[in-house]
Amino acid sequence: MRTWTAPDLPKLPGIGRPPRLFNTANGRLEHPPIANEQATLYVCGITPYDATHLGHAATYLAFDLMQRAWRDAGIETVYAQNITDIDDPLLERAAATGVDWKHLADDQISLFRSDMHRLGMIPPEHYVAVTERIDEIADAVSKLRELGLAYEVPTDDAEGSDLYFDVRKAEKITEWRLGDVAPYDRALMMQLSAERGGDPRREGKRDPLDPLLWRAAREGEPSWPSSVGEGRPGWHIECSVIAAGALGNAFTVQGGGGDLVFPHHEFTAAHATALSGTPLAHAYCHVGLISYQGHKMSKSRGNLVLISRLLEAGADPSAIRLGIMSHHYRSEWEWFDEDLQTAHRRLSAWREGLVRESADPLDSHDVLAQLRQALANDLDTPVMLATLDAALDRGVDNPGLIADAVYALLGVRLQPVSVSGNSVEDPCPLEA
Known part of the structure; x- marks a missing residue:
């Protein structure tokens, strides 16, 4: 997937220090291990509808700053980001607006790229759409089934069965334990699962928290033939496969918004650990959520501040x-x-x-x-x-x-000037 033009960062005299970062998984400030002077970063990307809002911008800005800090400290960075270009919310928005889901995704991805470019964000070296990795994701699900960590749940509206990840068995036979990433109690996990894409009330599951790995094909929904049958991937396994494929296992930082701690990052780590036998990442860093008009900014509430509209109105x-x-x-705050x-x-x-x-x-x-x-x-x-x-x-x-x-x-431009004092052209043009 095409990204956007990278900003040309000036070289500063001397050298900075590697950043000490707050690790959500253990609640400590620490320096994540960096191998061979290379920091590897995976940040969960957008589901391409309603892009790009201020919450998106705050998230990607935090990890843009993280990369700037590493680079200033003489550390090479390798950055990967996915695009969840097939998911229930995207399909629901497409149906509600009468737009083909693929066209909606393509338009929103293009807008997101433009917004990131104009904001001067460092682009990822690996920018991967889920629909580009369907076969690899299905093969990972097949491997989990071979390991005894995936089981079938019958469906009423599809010929095949959905496949779910067995949390309790994974705790017994892998190094992962529920709560490794999200230090929450079970009651809160149940609540967040219901609010954030899980289905804890679904009948036939061995544990209410077990996450979906593969959704069997339904009439009217996009689906793909695969090693585990016709269908499409679950949310968490997508990032497990894309992240490990781009960066390998035990990369430096897994990042995203605070709403991804559970269930998404917890089960992304669970799947990856089961598949490879090693942890997914050394540290998990999360960005605080933003409110607007007295409520948390959300697509469902409709109180989004869109970056493209701010720019169109003349914002620098x-x-x-x-x-x-x-x-x-890391703070939660309200935009006025x-x-x-x-x-x-x-x-x-x-x-x-x-x-x-x-x-x-x-x-x-x-x-x-x-x-x-x-x-x-x-x-x-x-x-x-x-x-x-x-x-x-x-x-x-x-x-x-x-x-x-x-x-x-x-990433803030004061004037087109270099350290030598000679004027130079704008290193981050506003138009791609």
Whole structure:
């Protein structure tokens, strides 16, 4: 799958520090193991409808910053992201709007790519749609069945049976245990399963939490012939196969929004561990959810703030980034329409401060060191923004260095200037 043009990040003097990150699985701040100076990152992608909303942007911005921190520390990054281009919500939206599901997905994927490009996000090296990996996913389900970890549940509306993952047996014969990723009690898991794509009330399952691996073909639904029969994949097994196929097992970080901790990341890890015998990832990092108009931003509620509409209305992409980065990536917060105006004012103040003459300017290398220290502390963007507020209010002795630092570390453009002070072209054009 085609991605988007990567931003050309300036090379800064010196070297940063690898970021210490909060691992949801154990509740600790830690440095995930990095092998051979290469960090590997998998972030769950969109289901392509209602793209791209502010919650999407906040999620992908957090992992964009993570990659910037690694790269500034001299660590190569390999980034993979999927697209869930076949799923019940997509089919439901297509049916409700009278649009072919494939056309809807293609249009939304194109819009998402454009939004990510205009926001200056680092693109993944591996950008994989589920429909591109149907055979591999089906073969993984077949292997789980051979291991005794998949079982059939009869259906009333299909000729074949659906296949489910046996959670209790997996706990007995693999290294994975329920709660390895999501440190929740069972009552909360049951609630979240019902809210987030699971079917705990389905009759015939051995355990209410057992997740779907393969959905047998239904009339009127897209399906594919496979080694486990005609049908389509379940949600979690898709990411298990795509992530491991792109990055191998035990990669550095599995990332996504906070609503993916359970059941999605829990069972993605369960499937991958069962298939390979090793953990899926060393650390699990999650982004806090955003509210708007007094409620959590959601497709079902219809209170989405769409990035494309903000851009069409004249928003500066750097201001959108600043509006999001004024909050720590792990916090839950509410977006107000005035936040974008505040971000534009901050951006204007920084741009003015960059060229303002100062009788007592700060040492730009000291400012860079402070920015790096905050970024390495679990991507602490509020501290970075406060550091720049103070520095650019007083003035700096090397504006070109600060402009490059702000772009390289935060993805915010202050002016088209390099460290040498010579003007250069915009490294992140707004049009693909």
